[in-house]
Amino acid sequence: MKLKQKDLLGLEYLSKEEIELILQTAKPFKQLFTRTVKKVPTLRGKTVVLLFYEVSTRTRTSFELAAKRLSADTVNINVASSSVVKGESLIDTAKTIEALKADFVIIRHSMSGAAHIIAKTISASIINAGDGMHEHPTQGLLDMFTIMEKKGKIKGLNVAIIGDISHSRVAKSNIWGLNKLGANVFVIGPSTMIPMEVEKMNVEVHHDISKIIHKLDVINILRIQKERQEQHLFPTLEEYSELFGINSGKLSNAKKDLLILHPGPMNRGIEISSSIADSKNSVITEQVTNGVAVRMAVLYLLAGGDGGQGEIINS
Amino acid sequence: MKLVYKKVIMNDKEVEKTLKRLVHEIIEKTNGIENLVFVGLQTRGVYLSKRIVAELKKITKKTVPLGILDITLYRDDISSISRQPVVKETKIPFDVTGKDVILIDDVLYTGRTVRAAIDEIIDFGRPRTIKLAVLIDRGGRELPIQPDFIGKYFPISKEELICVNLKEIDNEDNIVLKEKR
Numbered sequence: 001m002k003l004k005q006k007d008l009l010g011l012e013y014l015s016k017e018e019i020e021l022i023l024q025t026a027k028p029f030k031q032l033f034t035r036t037v038k039k040v041p042t043l044r045g046k047t048v049v050l051l052f053y054e055v056s057t058r059t060r061t062s063f064e065l066a067a068k069r070l071s072a073d074t075v076n077i078n079v080a081s082s083s084v085v086k087g088e089s090l091i092d093t094a095k096t097i098e099a100l101k102a103d104f105v106i107i108r109h110s111m112s113g114a115a116h117i118i119a120k121t122i123s124a125s126i127i128n129a130g131d132g133m134h135e136h137p138t139q140g141l142l143d144m145f146t147i148m149e150k151k152g153k154i155k156g157l158n159v160a161i162i163g164d165i166s167h168s169r170v171a172k173s174n175i176w177g178l179n180k181l182g183a184n185v186f187v188i189g190p191s192t193m194i195p196m197e198v199e200k201m202n203v204e205v206h207h208d209i210s211k212i213i214h215k216l217d218v219i220n221i222l223r224i225q226k227e228r229q230e231q232h233l234f235p236t237l238e239e240y241s242e243l244f245g246i247n248s249g250k251l252s253n254a255k256k257d258l259l260i261l262h263p264g265p266m267n268r269g270i271e272i273s274s275s276i277a278d279s280k281n282s283v284i285t286e287q288v289t290n291g292v293a294v295r296m297a298v299l300y301l302l303a304g305g306d307g308g309q310g311e312i313i314n315s
Numbered sequence: 316m317k318l319v320y321k322k323v324i325m326n327d328k329e330v331e332k333t334l335k336r337l338v339h340e341i342i343e344k345t346n347g348i349e350n351l352v353f354v355g356l357q358t359r360g361v362y363l364s365k366r367i368v369a370e371l372k373k374i375t376k377k378t379v380p381l382g383i384l385d386i387t388l389y390r391d392d393i394s395s396i397s398r399q400p401v402v403k404e405t406k407i408p409f410d411v412t413g414k415d416v417i418l419i420d421d422v423l424y425t426g427r428t429v430r431a432a433i434d435e436i437i438d439f440g441r442p443r444t445i446k447l448a449v450l451i452d453r454g455g456r457e458l459p460i461q462p463d464f465i466g467k468y469f470p471i472s473k474e475e476l477i478c479v480n481l482k483e484i485d486n487e488d489n490i491v492l493k494e495k496r
Contacts (some may be wrong), residue, residue, distance in 0.1 A: 025401075025402055028385065028388075028402040028403065028405065029402070029404075031404070032388075032405075035438065035439065036439070036440070037439070039438075040388035040389060040435075040438075041388075041391075041434070042390075042391055070388075160486045180439065196395070214482060241478040255447075300388075300402070314422050314424045314453065314476055314477055315424055315425055315427055315428045
């Protein structure tokens with residue numbers, strides 16, 4: 001089994017088997033973090049370009065660390081001070097990166113589909129680190145890895161994603177991935193934040209968590225993007241917090257082992273209360289650790305050879 | 316590529332006898348087993364090392380610590396090999412610094428696996444010595460690496476392949492010579 005594409009653009013385009021392969025491969029990478037030397041020579045000589053058109057600390061650092069732990073060379077392109085501000089197009093930037101002989105380009109862009117455009121333009125492996133409102137595949141993978149690690153399975157679990165589903169790339173990647181691995185996916189949020197016909201993505205829509213909280217195994221709480229408030233998706237942050245913010249009161253009927261995820265950064269007191277964020281059910285900091293392992297697995301698998309499988313004998 | 320059966324190099328009894336002899340050689344050639352640790356290389360080296368630890372315990376009444384090493388991430392050929400290696404478990408539950416490490420593998424060929432294993436072990440600490448024990452040395456080295464303990468030296472051509480079958484995963488103990496066609 002191997003990844004069929006040269007790129008990782010979204011979980012929509014991966015098979016169940018490919019997703020399982022990534023999650024399986026991430027396990028030994030996580031073991032690596034317990035060693036004194038947390039680095040392996042696997043991608044020595046490879047170059048990873050981090051091309052972030054949007055601000056990001058967590059994802060960029062996670063990818064950079066993943067690449068460095070695999071001994072790849074990393075180059076950060078600071079878009080704010082690059083040729084992009086002089087008017088260079090995405091395709092021209094991609095071609096420049098290709099001329100620099102990069103092996104991987106990790107791209108974050110505010111435009112949905114940006115990763116696809118660059119993937120079609122150049123031969124390097126492209127990893128989508130978030131494209132507009134479309135997908136954030138490695139976040140989806142690390143969420144699934146964390147669920148798998150804590151629950152031992154994904155199939156049959158009731159997983160709810162709470163918040164701004166319409167604008168969230170994390171939500172889309174989670175929905176694609178979790179459905180492929182057999183979870184029952186629920187989306188919860190105000191009507192203004194739930195995409196039209198989202199049911200076609202095989203999810204159940206709810207606007208009141210209290211009605212289904214008792215049967216949920218996992219809740220993935222999305223960050224409320226305060227900047228979107230200007231679009232009048234909800235009247236006030238206080239009202240959102242009261243109706244959809246997760247606090248101990250809302251979880252009073254929840255299962256004892258309910259798993260709480262959040263992609264970060266958190267708005268404490270808005271979508272999640274501090275008592276829940278810091279509770280024993282919360283795996284938010286472990287998600288960060290798992291993110292590095294999953295991203296190492298993705299880089300490793302995309303760097304692999306063509307065809308064949310199985311163990312290496314007589315070497 | 317097709318693998319065609321040629322002949323059995325060792326049957327189950329010979330595998331057992333060879334392993335026992337290897338254990339005795341290890342005891343004779345090491346200055347006591349107190350400072351010894353074994354590290355089995357994935358996959359069959361792990362099962363062989365478990366058997367060696369058990370045999371050694373029968374003789375000395377002592378248990379030598381055992382670790383597991385997967386060298387996949389230390390290979391020097393990830394983008395040139397025609398397969399995508401599956402990363403397996405590495406587990407070294409002891410400090411290797413100052414220890415006499417014996418690496419155990421089933422077949423020694425080019426020496427690249429052993430080179431990778433040495434690199435990986437050194438990332439865990441600084442052993443006093445590292446020695447190598449293999450069940451079969453098939454010749455054809457590409458690196459200056461030689462085993463310290465050999466079950467059987469059986470030089471073969473590049474077109475041939477040695478398959479070590481072990482009860483634990485292959486339901487039988489034997490070593491078979493095959494030819495690539």
